[in-house]
Amino acid sequence: MHDSSFPWLSLLILGAVHGINPAMGWLFAVGRGLQLRDRRAVWRALGPLAVGHALAIVVAVLLALALGRVIPGRWLRWAVAAALIATGIDGLLRHRHVSLGGMRVGARELATWSFLMASAHGAGLMVLPFVLGAASGGMAAMPHHDHAMPVLAAGLSIDPLGITAPLVHTAGYLAVTAALAVVVYERVGLGILRRAWINVNALWAGALIVSGLLTAVL
C-alpha cells in the first residue's frame, strides 16, 4: 500500500456524512436518552452504534477483498459498480426497514440494528470504490495488472485496508453521531427534525448510483 494513495480524508468525510443522517443512529441515541430521562443513555448508545456501523464496513471490505483473490480486478470493479447501482436504484424505489426493531434495545441489539441499517443503506458498498482505488494504487507499480496474479498479490498486500478503512470511516461517523446526539438532546430538541431532516435517502441513492457508474468507467 502506498501511504499517499490511502484515501483517509474521503473515508472520514464519508463516515461523517453517514453520521449526519438521523436514520443512521444519532436519533436512536437521543430517543434512548429521552425515554429514560438520562443523558448517560445517549452516551451509552454511541458505542454500540459505532460498532455496528464499523462491522458493516468491515464485512463489505473483507468480502470485496476476498472476492478480489478469486476473480480478476476488473470483474471485481464491475461487481462493485453493479452492486452500488442496484442498491441506489432500490433505495430510490423502496424504503427498506430493519425488521424486529423496537425502542427498548440493549447494546447488542443496537449494534445489530446499526449494522443492518448501515448495510441496507449500502454504507459498506460506498467505501469499496475508495478501497479498490487504494488497492489498484498499490498495484500500479506491478506489471500485467489485468492478470489474476497481481490482483491476488495486491489482495495480500492491502489487507490492512480491511481494518484501517473501516476504522477511519467509523471515526468520522462516530464524531458526527456523538456531536449531533448530544447537541440535539441537550439543546436543540427533536422539533429540529421537522425542519431539517432532509431526505438524504434520495441524495444517498443518487450518490450510490453515481459512484457505481464512476467505478465502472474509471
Added chain:
Amino acid sequence: MPRMLPDPTFYPSPKLAGDAPAESLAYVALLTPGDNGKKDALGVVDTDPESPDYGTLVGKLELPQGGNELHHFGWNACSSHLCAYAPNPHMARRFLVLPGTNSSRIHIVDTEPDPRKPRLAKVIEGEEVIAKTGYAFPHTVHCGPDGIYLNALGGKNGEGPGGIFMLDHETFEVRGAWELDRGPQYLAYDFWWHLGHDVMLTSEWGTPNMVRNGAIPEQLLAGKYGNAIHVWDLRRRKHLQKLALDADQQMVLELRPAHDPRRSYGFVGVVVSTKDLSSAIWMWMHNDATGQWETRKVIEIPAQPADPELLPPFLQGFKAVPPFITDINLSLDDRFLYVSCWGTGELRQYDVRDPLEPKLTATLEIGGIVKRTGHPKTGARALNGGPQMVEVSRDGRRVYLTNALYSPWDAQFYPDGIRGWMARIDAAPGGGMSFDPQFLVEFEDGLRPHQVRLQGGDASSDSFCYAD
C-alpha cells in the same frame, strides 16, 4: 416522488403535536345499514370556522358497494414514521385505509391532490385479505413505524381467533397474519400500542358470529363476550399476558394508551356489566416492581332507570337504560378522557392527570335511547342515536362526535332507525365542554356516520416514540 422534508403533519412527540394548527377538514366513514341500495362513502366535512362551508358536508367519495359496514379507518403514515428504529419520515400522510367489517374489503383512498375530493386508489377484495391472512372482518387501522397494522374480528367462518395483520405502507400489499405466538387470545376488537415500551395491547368484543346479527342476549348473560385485554411483545409478536377483568364485565372495546411514550398505562372502555348494566372504564398499567401488567376499574357509570314503554325490546325487561360506553378518546396531553355513553346519550369528560383517580369535569347530553336530547342548532327537535365515535383535535380544543354504532346493533337499540349526525364540541383548556351551536351535520337518510379522522391527524391517529 419522495418528499425532501418530513411530512409537516408528523411530530416527534405528543407535546409538539399539540401545537399543530387546527384541522380544516374532517373525514367521516358513511355506511349503509345493511343493503339499502345506497353505496358506502367517505364524507368530507368542512371544519374551518372561517370557511363559508363550515359545518357542512363538502365532499363525498362513493365506494363501489354498499353494505361493507365501514367502521374504523386510518392513515397510511403518521408521526410514528419519525421513530428511530424504522425511520421513514419522507412518506406523505396521504392515503386513508378503510376496511369493511362486513365485506372484509379494504379500500385505499387518496386524499390528494384535492383533499376535498378524495379518490379511490385501490380496493383489496375480501377474498384476498382472507387468503393472505386467514383473518376476516377487519376492524381497526393504525399506522406503525414499519407498516400499516390492522386487526380483524375473526376468521372467514365467523369464529375466532381474531388477530392482527399488516399492509405494506408503500404498496398496500397484504403481508399476512402478525402473531408468532398468540397464547390464549381468541377474541378481538381493538388494538394499539406503547411504542416506547415495545408493547401492543388488544381487546375483546366477540367473534363475528356473536356480533354480526346483533347482540345475543343469552350469550351476554352467560358472559360469553370478551372480558379481557391482552398484552403483547410488539417486537417479537408474542403474547405476554392476559388481563382478565371482573367476570361481569362484557365487551372490552376501545384501547387508549397514554400518548407520552414514557408512560405505561392506558384506558379501555367496557360496554356493560351483566350484574347491573353499568359501564366502566378500566385502566391498565405496568407494575415496574413486579414487571407485570395490572388492571383496575377507575370509572363506573350506572344504568338509569327507565319506563319500559320507552325502551327497545332488548332492554324492556331490565327497566333501565345502560350507558353503553362504546368509544373513548384521550387528548394528546393525556389530560382529558372523553367517554361516549351511547345508551344514555351522554358525552363525559374526565380529568385523568391522575389516571387512578379520574375526575368528572363536564357532561353533555345529546340523543340517547330514552332522552332523545336535541342540539342547540335543532332546538326542541329530538335526535336519536347517541354520542358514539368521539375524536379529539391535536390541540385538545375541539371534539367531534358521531352517533351510529354498528348497523345490526343500531337496529336493536334504536329500532326507529338512526338518523346520522355529526356534532362539534368546544373543549375549554382547563376542562368543560359546550356544543358549537353552528356545527351539526345531519346526513342523508340511509347513510350513517361512524369514525371521524381529522385532516393532518387527531388524538387517535398518531403514535409517538419521543416524549419531548
